[in-house]
Amino acid sequence: MKPSPERREEILAIAGEVFAAQGYNATTVRKIADAAGMLAGSLYYHFDSKESMLDEILSAFLDELWAGYDMVLAAGLGPRETIEALVTESFRQIDRHGAAVSIYQKESRHLSAHDRFAYLSDSQRKFEKAWLSTLERGVAAGVFRADLDIRLTYRFVRDTVWVAASWYRPGGQHSPEEIARQYLSMVLDGIALRN
Amino acid sequence: MKPSPERREEILAIAGEVFAAQGYNATTVRKIADAAGMLAGSLYYHFDSKESMLDEILSAFLDELWAGYDMVLAAGLGPRETIEALVTESFRQIDRHGAAVSIYQKESRHLSAHDRFAYLSDSQRKFEKAWLSTLERGVAAGVFRADLDIRLTYRFVRDTVWVAASWYRPGGQHSPEEIARQYLSMVLDGIALRN
Amino acid sequence: MKPSPERREEILAIAGEVFAAQGYNATTVRKIADAAGMLAGSLYYHFDSKESMLDEILSAFLDELWAGYDMVLAAGLGPRETIEALVTESFRQIDRHGAAVSIYQKESRHLSAHDRFAYLSDSQRKFEKAWLSTLERGVAAGVFRADLDIRLTYRFVRDTVWVAASWYRPGGQHSPEEIARQYLSMVLDGIALRN
Amino acid sequence: MKPSPERREEILAIAGEVFAAQGYNATTVRKIADAAGMLAGSLYYHFDSKESMLDEILSAFLDELWAGYDMVLAAGLGPRETIEALVTESFRQIDRHGAAVSIYQKESRHLSAHDRFAYLSDSQRKFEKAWLSTLERGVAAGVFRADLDIRLTYRFVRDTVWVAASWYRPGGQHSPEEIARQYLSMVLDGIALRN
DNA sequence: CATGAATGAGAATTCATTCAT
DNA sequence: CATGAATGAATTCTCATTCAT
Numbered sequence: 053m054k055p056s057p058e059r060r061e062e063i064l065a066i067a068g069e070v071f072a073a074q075g076y077n078a079t080t081v082r083k084i085a086d087a088a089g090m091l092a093g094s095l096y097y098h099f100d101s102k103e104s105m106l107d108e109i110l111s112a113f114l115d116e117l118w119a120g121y122d123m124v125l126a127a128g129l130g131p132r133e134t135i136e137a138l139v140t141e142s143f144r145q146i147d148r149h150g151a152a153v154s155i156y157q158k159e160s161r162h163l164s165a166h167d168r169f170a171y172l173s174d175s176q177r178k179f180e181k182a183w184l185s186t187l188e189r190g191v192a193a194g195v196f197r198a199d200l201d202i203r204l205t206y207r208f209v210r211d212t213v214w215v216a217a218s219w220y221r222p223g224g225q226h227s228p229e230e231i232a233r234q235y236l237s238m239v240l241d242g243i244a245l246r247n
Numbered sequence: 248m249k250p251s252p253e254r255r256e257e258i259l260a261i262a263g264e265v266f267a268a269q270g271y272n273a274t275t276v277r278k279i280a281d282a283a284g285m286l287a288g289s290l291y292y293h294f295d296s297k298e299s300m301l302d303e304i305l306s307a308f309l310d311e312l313w314a315g316y317d318m319v320l321a322a323g324l325g326p327r328e329t330i331e332a333l334v335t336e337s338f339r340q341i342d343r344h345g346a347a348v349s350i351y352q353k354e355s356r357h358l359s360a361h362d363r364f365a366y367l368s369d370s371q372r373k374f375e376k377a378w379l380s381t382l383e384r385g386v387a388a389g390v391f392r393a394d395l396d397i398r399l400t401y402r403f404v405r406d407t408v409w410v411a412a413s414w415y416r417p418g419g420q421h422s423p424e425e426i427a428r429q430y431l432s433m434v435l436d437g438i439a440l441r442n
Numbered sequence: 443m444k445p446s447p448e449r450r451e452e453i454l455a456i457a458g459e460v461f462a463a464q465g466y467n468a469t470t471v472r473k474i475a476d477a478a479g480m481l482a483g484s485l486y487y488h489f490d491s492k493e494s495m496l497d498e499i500l501s502a503f504l505d506e507l508w509a510g511y512d513m514v515l516a517a518g519l520g521p522r523e524t525i526e527a528l529v530t531e532s533f534r535q536i537d538r539h540g541a542a543v544s545i546y547q548k549e550s551r552h553l554s555a556h557d558r559f560a561y562l563s564d565s566q567r568k569f570e571k572a573w574l575s576t577l578e579r580g581v582a583a584g585v586f587r588a589d590l591d592i593r594l595t596y597r598f599v600r601d602t603v604w605v606a607a608s609w610y611r612p613g614g615q616h617s618p619e620e621i622a623r624q625y626l627s628m629v630l631d632g633i634a635l636r637n
Numbered sequence: 638m639k640p641s642p643e644r645r646e647e648i649l650a651i652a653g654e655v656f657a658a659q660g661y662n663a664t665t666v667r668k669i670a671d672a673a674g675m676l677a678g679s680l681y682y683h684f685d686s687k688e689s690m691l692d693e694i695l696s697a698f699l700d701e702l703w704a705g706y707d708m709v710l711a712a713g714l715g716p717r718e719t720i721e722a723l724v725t726e727s728f729r730q731i732d733r734h735g736a737a738v739s740i741y742q743k744e745s746r747h748l749s750a751h752d753r754f755a756y757l758s759d760s761q762r763k764f765e766k767a768w769l770s771t772l773e774r775g776v777a778a779g780v781f782r783a784d785l786d787i788r789l790t791y792r793f794v795r796d797t798v799w800v801a802a803s804w805y806r807p808g809g810q811h812s813p814e815e816i817a818r819q820y821l822s823m824v825l826d827g828i829a830l831r832n
Numbered sequence: 833c834a835t836g837a838a839t840g841a842g843a844a845t846t847c848a849t850t851c852a853t
Numbered sequence: 854c855a856t857g858a859a860t861g862a863a864t865t866c867t868c869a870t871t872c873a874t
Contacts, residue, residue, distance in 0.1 A: 056836080074357050077272035081865060094838050096866065132439070158353050161413075162269050197440050201421070204429050205438055211410040212403060218356075219402060226396070234399050242437035243400055244327070245392050254854090276848060288850075289855045297848065446857080464747050467662035471844060484859050486845065522829070548743050551803075552659050587830050591811070591819060597804060598797060598823050605796040608746075616786070624789050632827035633790055634717070635782050644833090666869060678871075679834045687869065 060098050063088050064112075067105045068151030076106055076159050106155070107168060113152030114175050117145050125182055131190030132240075138183070139213055139236055143228040146217045153217035183210060209239055255293050258283050259307075262300045263346030271301055271354050301350070302363060308347035309370050312340050320377055326385030327435070333378070334408055334431055338423035341412045348412035378405060404434055450488050453478050454502075457495045458541030466496055466549050496545070497558060503542035504565050507535050515572055521580030522630070528573070529603055529626055533618035536607045543607035573600060599629055645683050648673050649697075652690045653736030661691060661744050691740070692753060698737035699760050702730050710767055716775030717825070723768070724798055724821055728813035731802045738802035768795060794824055 067084045074083070081102050085092040099105050120141040129137060146153050160176070163169040183206050190196035196205075213235065220231070262279045269278070276297050280287040294300050315336040324332060341348050355371070358364040378401050385391035391400075407430065415426070457474045464473070471492050475482040489495050510531040519527060536543050550566070553559040573596050580586035586595075602625065610621070652669045659668070666687050670677040684690050705726040714722060731738050745761070748754040768791050775781035781790075798820065805816070 059837085075270065075272060075354070077270055078357060080863085082863095090837090091839060092864090093840070093866075093868085096868095097837060100866095102865070159270075162273065194440060196438050200429060200433065200438065204421075204426070205433065207411070207414055208407060208430065208433055209438070211413070212407050215406040215410050216402070218406075226399075231399070234396060235403065238395065238400065238403050238434070238437070240437045240439040242433070242435045243391050243395065243404070244435040245389060246441070251854095275846080285854090286856055287848080288857080291849065291851095292854060449858085465660065465662060465744070467660060468747060470842085472842095480858090481860060482843095483845075483847085483861070486847095487858060492844070549660075552663065584830060586828050590823065590828065594811075594816070594819055595823065595828055597801070598820065599828070601800040601803075602793060602797050605800050606792070608796070609792055616789075621789070624786060625793065628785065628790065628793055628824070628827070630827045630829040632823070632825045633781050633785065633794070634825040635779060636831070641833095665867080675833090676835055677869080678836075681870065681872095682833060 063095065063098055064105060064109055065151075068109045068155065071106065071109070072151040072154035076155060103168070106159075106163075109152050110156060110160075110163075110169070111171065113145070113149040113156065114171070116149065117141075118175070118178075120145065121179075121182065130195070131186050131193055132195050134186045135190070135209070135240075136232075136236055138186070139209075139239075140229060140232040142213045143216070143220075143232040143235070146214075146220050147222050147228040150217055150220060150222060153214060157214060157217060179210075180206065212239060258290065258293055259300060259304055260346075263304045263350065266301065266304070267346040267349035271350060298363070301354075301358075304347050305351060305355075305358075305364070306366065308340070308344040308351065309366065311344065312336075313370070313373075315340065316374075316377065325390070326381050326388055327390050329381045330385070330404070330435075331427075331431055333381070334404075334434075335424060335427040337408045338411070338415075338427040338430070341409075341415050342417050342423040345412055345415060345417060348409060352409060352412060374405075375401065407434060453485065453488055454495060454499055455541075458499045458545065461496065461499070462541040462544035466545065493558070496549075496553075499542050500546060500550075500553075500559070501561065503535070503539040503546065504561065506539065507531075508565070508568075510535065511569075511572065520585070521576050521583055522585050524576045525580070525599070525630075526622075526626055528576070529599075529629075530619060530622040532603045533606070533610075533622040533625070536604075536610050537612050537618040540607055540610060540612060543604060547604060547607060569600075570596065602629060648680065648683055649690060649694055650736075653694045653740065656691065656694070657736035657739035661740065688753070691744075691748075694737050695741060695745075695748075695754070696756065698730070698734040698741065699756070701734065702726075703760070703763075705730065706764075706767065715780070716771050716778055717780050719771045720775070720794070720825075721817075721821055723771070724794075724824075725814060725817040727798045728801070728805075728817040728820070731799075731805050732807050732813040735802055735805060735807060738799060742799060742802060764795075765791065797824060 063084070066087045067079075070079050070084050070087055079102075080092075081095060082092040084102075084105075085095050088095070095105075099108075121138065124134060124137040124141055127134075127137070156172075160169075160172045164173040164176070184202065187196060187202055187205055187209075191198050191202065216231070216235070226234075258279070261282045262274075265274050265279050265282055274297075275287075276290055277287040279297075279300075280290050283290070290300075294303075316333065319329060319332040319336055322329075322332070351367075355364075355367045359368040359371075379397065382391060382397055382400055382404075386393050386397065411426070411430070421429075453474070456477045457469075460469050460474050460477055469492075470482075471485060472482045474492075474495075475485050478485070485495075489498075511528065514524060514527040514531055517524075517527070546562075550559075550562045554563040554566070574592065577586060577592055577595055577599075581588050581592065606621065606625070616624075648669070651672045652664075655664050655669050655672055664687075665677075666680055667677040669687075669690075670680050673680070680690075684693075706723065709719060709722040709726055712719075712722070741757075745754075745757045749758040749761070769787065772781060772787055772790055772794075776783050776787065801816070801820070811819075
């Protein structure tokens with residue numbers, strides 16, 4: 053019954069690009085099919101619905117993301133090293149799942165109203181907890197500044213990282229790790245010259 | 248038989264909220280009309296089309312934004328002070344035109360393909376020029392770090408600021424100026440404790 | 443918000459005819475719209491969906507049917523008179539709701555699988571109980587033959603009546619009451635000549 | 638590369654069940670294939686089209702039915718005995734071709750519009766002629782009541798018999814002949830107790 | 833004989849827009 | 854100014870059918 057996984061993957065990758073470029077709602081199933089070189093109806097041999105393509109794209113991304121994050125969080129690193137590892141992992145995900153990240157950014161808010169996408173909110177909460185507690189640990193340990201609103205800092209770091217998906221293109225001159233390093237340098241030490 | 252400007256404003260404000268919350272494409276005229284307490288067809292007494300509502304919302308925002316930016320840029324401030332003023336002005340715009348900023352974030356990419364919204368790209372370019380040159384001035388003056396990729400820095404600062412529109416709600420505990428101060432502190436000096 | 447009830451009624455009557463003539467599934471929304479002199483999309487101003495038209499047709503019919511039946515059943519008539527009154531009432535419903543009856547006959551079986559149409563099964567059960575108990579009363583009272591399988595008799599009488607909807611056309615030479623009389627005469631006394 | 642007749646029969650039997658249960662239009666080729674343990678496309682090795690399956694089911698049924706009817710009609714029985722034999726034969730067909738009978742009931746009306754299914758109307762006319770003339774013979778012979786509308790009587794008997802296909806299940810407690818006997822008893826002598 | 837992967841014609845439905853009242 | 858009732862184009866999805874393997 054299940055069509056070949058390879059073809060599914062191909063189509064999902066294409067669909068992801070189109071969703072990311074045009075927005076989920078503005079993407080017609082016909083556009084995806086055109087990009088995949090088939091007719092709109094043929095997509096339904098492989099997928100139940102447009103929504104289920106989106107679902108598969110987002111959940112595959114989140115699954116991989118959390119595999120990486122959980123490994124980092126379980127490693128028992130200090131707060132600064134944890135932040136560095138999380139940011140680096142995030143840029144790797146942007147590199148690999150750029151489309152999914154873009155879609156997530158733009159659509160997660162109104163998607164999470166649907167039951168089917170409840171896992172987006174779950175992930176969001178887990179995410180927040182991981183970052184906030186790491187930042188708090190860092191403040192307590194004297195590694196991070198204590199004079200900043202911690203939630204503001206969280207949003208600052210979080211957004212700073214993920215929004216990069218909107219311009220990042222894989223295969224460019226900077227590797228994800230290199231970008232992560234520069235971002236971390238800015239986030240941790242600021243852009244002003246110390247004197 | 249001209250529609251009153253006050254009613255237009257009211258409706259635009261409502262439309263902006265709905266566009267921001269649900270996305271432009273996912274927003275039906277009927278939803279806007281419902282929120283405005285009228286029937287869908289009645290909107291067409293006030294506006295030509297759904298697109299023209301969007302147009303008006305975005306251009307009103309950009310007009311005001313550039314009024315503020317141009318004033319800052321014309322003031323002849325030093326690079327650091329210019330950045331501070333631009334960021335503060337940006338947070339004020341987020342405070343006043345939160346919906347427009349959100350819409351801009353999510354939709355500008357694919358909108359700018361339309362002729363009608365070409366001004367979005369223009370603004371984008373002008374914006375980039377203003378920030379990049381300020382940063383470059385700062386690096387030259389020894390105010391900003393020279394070891395960072397300047398375009399990366401630009402994107403970092405730009406995104407850091409605007410993405411705040413996604414969570415900022417006017418009337419909260421922090422004023423726009425206070426948020427601007429904290430953001431600037433992070434961006435300029437980093438979140439790591441100096442020793 | 444609610445469009446005028448008169449137009450709804452008109453359209454429902456038309457839809458009912460088409461459903462009855464062609465079958466629910468074979469009836470496209472376009473056919474209904476054609477018959478109503480509008481475009482397919484325009485139906486959706488008045489109704490949520492094709493299914494909700496069907497729902498309204500069937501439930502309006504059953505509501506009226508049960509209003510009549512309940513009155514008969516509450517009247518405390520003898521078993522033979524009850525049967526006569528139920529059959530007569532049934533032919534009146536066929537006269538008034540011919541389309542609904544036809545649809546009910548053809549579609550109720552597979553519709554009752556849907557939650558939305560669960561009331562069809564409910565009605566079916568209530569119906570069976572009313573007829574069976576009347577027949578049993580009649581057997582006990584020596585009015586009906588005791589040598590027949592009572593469920594078989596029930597089905598015989600039930601089907602005999604309702605299937606008439608497949609050929610009955612209102613405004614023909616026989617009134618519903620006249621047809622009811624002849625049917626009752628056949629059902630009660632048989633078609634064979636007594637000697 | 639001719640498909641084996643046995644497999645065809647198997648598939649036709651399955652298709653008949655599904656058509657009868659869900660209605661022809663509501664039955665997708667995929668459902669038939671699922672029930673037959675194959676993929677939808679594979680059916681087309683055995684059959685030209687969904688319609689030709691239906692055609693084969695209905696014409697096989699009608700062929701057998703008329704083989705039986707013709708034998709009865711050629712036997713030169715009296716009117717009452719002819720009716721009894723026709724009804725008994727009908728219940729035997731319901732027993733053997735239950736699905737086909739159900740389908741015939743529900744779909745013949747709109748199918749007979751197609752050229753391909755013109756034989757349904759032909760059969761219908763032949764059927765009507767056989768029954769009507771037998772009833773008329775019976776009235777003339779003083780065997781059946783003369784006070785009834787003869788067409789009404791015809792429909793009454795016809796429907797009474799065939800509608801049984803909607804609830805009859807082969808292998809139940811009553812044999813087709815037993816059911817025929819009870820039906821005939823009701824139809825001929827009525828359900829009221831004679832005194 | 834059967835599968836897997838399509839095609840393509842239509843289905844129901846949505847929605848921006850129009851317009852007479 | 855607003856309503857009620859449409860229009861018509863586009864959208865998602867369904868499904869009978871085809872065909873190379």
